[in-house]
Amino acid sequence: MRMQPDRLTALAADLIARRGAPPDHARLQADLLVEAELRGLPSHGLQRLPLLLSRLDKGLADPRARGTATWRRRAFLAIDGGRGLGPVVMMAAMGSLRGVLAETGLAVAAIRNANHIGMLAYYADAAARDGLIAIVMSTSEALVHPFGGTQALLGTNPVAIGIPTGEDPFVLDLATSIVSMGKINHHALGGMPIPEGWAVDGAGRPTTDPRAARGGAIAPFGGAKGYGLGLAIELLVAALSGSDVAPDVHGTLDDVHEAGKGDLLVLIDPAAAAPGVRPLAAYLHRLRRSTPLRPESPVAVPGDGARARRAAALETGIDLPQPLFDQLMALQAA
Amino acid sequence: MRMQPDRLTALAADLIARRGAPPDHARLQADLLVEAELRGLPSHGLQRLPLLLSRLDKGLADPRARGTATWRRRAFLAIDGGRGLGPVVMMAAMGSLRGVLAETGLAVAAIRNANHIGMLAYYADAAARDGLIAIVMSTSEALVHPFGGTQALLGTNPVAIGIPTGEDPFVLDLATSIVSMGKINHHALGGMPIPEGWAVDGAGRPTTDPRAARGGAIAPFGGAKGYGLGLAIELLVAALSGSDVAPDVHGTLDDVHEAGKGDLLVLIDPAAAAPGVRPLAAYLHRLRRSTPLRPESPVAVPGDGARARRAAALETGIDLPQPLFDQLMALQAA
Numbered sequence: 162m163r164m165q166p167d168r169l170t171a172l173a174a175d176l177i178a179r180r181g182a183p184p185d186h187a188r189l190q191a192d193l194l195v196e197a198e199l200r201g202l203p204s205h206g207l208q209r210l211p212l213l214l215s216r217l218d219k220g221l222a223d224p225r226a227r228g229t230a231t232w233r234r235r236a237f238l239a240i241d242g243g244r245g246l247g248p249v250v251m252m253a254a255m256g257s258l259r260g261v262l263a264e265t266g267l268a269v270a271a272i273r274n275a276n277h278i279g280m281l282a283y284y285a286d287a288a289a290r291d292g293l294i295a296i297v298m299s300t301s302e303a304l305v306h307p308f309g310g311t312q313a314l315l316g317t318n319p320v321a322i323g324i325p326t327g328e329d330p331f332v333l334d335l336a337t338s339i340v341s342m343g344k345i346n347h348h349a350l351g352g353m354p355i356p357e358g359w360a361v362d363g364a365g366r367p368t369t370d371p372r373a374a375r376g377g378a379i380a381p382f383g384g385a386k387g388y389g390l391g392l393a394i395e396l397l398v399a400a401l402s403g404s405d406v407a408p409d410v411h412g413t414l415d416d417v418h419e420a421g422k423g424d425l426l427v428l429i430d431p432a433a434a435a436p437g438v439r440p441l442a443a444y445l446h447r448l449r450r451s452t453p454l455r456p457e458s459p460v461a462v463p464g465d466g467a468r469a470r471r472a473a474a475l476e477t478g479i480d481l482p483q484p485l486f487d488q489l490m491a492l493q494a495a
Numbered sequence: 496m497r498m499q500p501d502r503l504t505a506l507a508a509d510l511i512a513r514r515g516a517p518p519d520h521a522r523l524q525a526d527l528l529v530e531a532e533l534r535g536l537p538s539h540g541l542q543r544l545p546l547l548l549s550r551l552d553k554g555l556a557d558p559r560a561r562g563t564a565t566w567r568r569r570a571f572l573a574i575d576g577g578r579g580l581g582p583v584v585m586m587a588a589m590g591s592l593r594g595v596l597a598e599t600g601l602a603v604a605a606i607r608n609a610n611h612i613g614m615l616a617y618y619a620d621a622a623a624r625d626g627l628i629a630i631v632m633s634t635s636e637a638l639v640h641p642f643g644g645t646q647a648l649l650g651t652n653p654v655a656i657g658i659p660t661g662e663d664p665f666v667l668d669l670a671t672s673i674v675s676m677g678k679i680n681h682h683a684l685g686g687m688p689i690p691e692g693w694a695v696d697g698a699g700r701p702t703t704d705p706r707a708a709r710g711g712a713i714a715p716f717g718g719a720k721g722y723g724l725g726l727a728i729e730l731l732v733a734a735l736s737g738s739d740v741a742p743d744v745h746g747t748l749d750d751v752h753e754a755g756k757g758d759l760l761v762l763i764d765p766a767a768a769a770p771g772v773r774p775l776a777a778y779l780h781r782l783r784r785s786t787p788l789r790p791e792s793p794v795a796v797p798g799d800g801a802r803a804r805r806a807a808a809l810e811t812g813i814d815l816p817q818p819l820f821d822q823l824m825a826l827q828a829a
Contacts, residue, residue: 231769234599234600237767239768266603307785314781335720361788367788383718399778433571435736441730451648452646460642460644
């Protein structure tokens with residue numbers, strides 16, 4: 162079912178507001194979900210809404226909370242999210258950090274007890290459009306096995322980096338798993354095997370059966386290096402926010418537990434740099450213009466694909482799967 | 496030729512000191528190179544010394560410089576390395592950052608115009624042993640092609656992350672290239688083909704010939720994700736330090752140009768975190784004890800391998816290739 166983004170945002174915001182969220186909180190959470198749809202990341206889009214509404218209904222998410230922030234040092238903000246909506250707590254943190262950048266040049270917010278913050282690119286993009294560098298990290302339930310291992314002991318541990326370039330911002334957003342569980346579910350629904358190397362089953366054996374993979378563990382991306390990066394994110398987030406480590410994390414995929422994962426937001430003011438920095442956009446254009454391996458696939462810069470998909474979806478609307486559309490309609494009618 | 500590490504450090508320090516370095520600068524630079532040998536990273540070891548000595552002889556490296564540091568903001572230090580030795584400028588930066596952590600909780604040094612800082616794990620390990628979290632990034636000559644591209648337009652852009660755990664520190668150190676140029680040279684010397692996917696030749700064609708790869712470009716690790724990470728490091732370093740971007744960088748592989756790359760050092764005091772952080776060592780032990788894919792290859796944590804190699808080499812000595820040993824002896828006799 163093809164829908165206009167504005168209509169979907171209004172629908173989602175209404176459903177959230179009906180559960181006690183102030184209009185700005187409801188609007189922000191809805192905007193995050195619809196932006197994920199626009200950028201071609203439906204795993205972080207409206208399919209997350211029914212679970213979120215259930216968490217609001219059960220008191221696992223507090224629609225009014227913005228988090229309790231404590232400046233532990235001049236550039237270090239510790240935040241107890243108070244079960245708040247992820248994007249509400251994150252954007253409040255971003256506002257607080259911005260307030261000290263003129264003095265400190267960079268600052269970090271370490272967040273625990275907030276709900277799922279969704280697509281990390283949302284925050285990296287917002288900061289970079291505002292002239293700031295952002296580094297965002299988050300943890301999750303244990304879904305990823307160590308390199309050379311077989312048990313799900315790490316989160317998918319995404320990192321996003323937003324950098325102003327003088328033109329469109331550079332926006333990198335990657336999970337440190339080789340693939341998302343959403344994509345494995347997609348293969349299972351379509352009856353398609355998954356490539357070798359993506360996952361092991363519940364007994365720790367390599368598998369190409371997506372249903373078996375769901376009970377097992379996903380591989381880290383990039384072998385030992387990607388594992389190392391994902392583990393570093395796991396440790397950085399836990400060490401600075403006091404969040405749980407993956408085997409103990411719950412609450413972003415269920416409506417039973419509090420959200421035990423953590424989030425980090427680092428903001429850096431590039432205006433703090435010494436004079437002499439050259440604009441980055443020219444270098445990025447040089448990359449895009451460079452000779453591709455396959456003529457039909459030009460070299461891209463992180464953020465290009467999402468930007469193009471967003472522009473197209475603003476024209477054509479968002480194509481929601483019928484079951485999700487029906488579910489949203491039923492929620493609206495409830 | 497097997498040599499005791501102390502003897503190699505003394506030899507290297509003497510060669511550097513003879514070119515005008517104060518004893519502590521010479522000792523630090525020598526220690527960095529020998530530590531790389533001990534940890535099994537000879538590409539960043541003593542084979543770098545002859546080039547460094549030539550750079551000192553030609554005035555491209557200033558043995559006395561420690562860098563000129565300017566606090567642009569309370570937590571943002573801009574450093575002109577003044578052609579100083581990489582580890583001298585880096586350790587001076589670390590000392591300066593430490594001085595503000597009690598006030599700010601985290602701080603960054605953005606460095607340009609310093610010589611090669613070598614193995615990044617050296618700094619991450621030093622900080623973590625001191626109870627601090629460190630994130631280190633550096634850029635290099637253009638050696639890596641974009642994902643889907645064919646031209647060398649990015650540096651190998653390593654990142655290291657050191658985190659105290661309550662026991663041995665977590666020390667991750669990875670280049671964002673799939674392999675080092677040193678390893679490709681090693682294949683060329685041994686007449687061995689390189690695996691598919693490592694490199695393209697000078698005409699941009701995929702190659703398994705290591706000699707052809709030397710005139711071409713190395714792939715990023717981990718496909719599009721590793722490319723994105725390497726590019727983010729390229730941009731972060733340039734945006735904050737004012738260093739050149741890869742196609743314009745020279746001076747870490749030659750003795751003709753000033754060093755145009757840049758370096759970032761972020762220090763974070765984990766004591767700034769809110770109370771309630773649990774020790775990380777127990778989680779890392781759980782990873783190590785988890786079921787491996789192959790019984791003969793237990794799951795490791797980044798830093799484990801380097802630590803084991805170092806312990807062994809302290810017992811057995813460092814095995815230098817004969818040509819390098821001869822070259823060092825000739826330099827000593829000169």
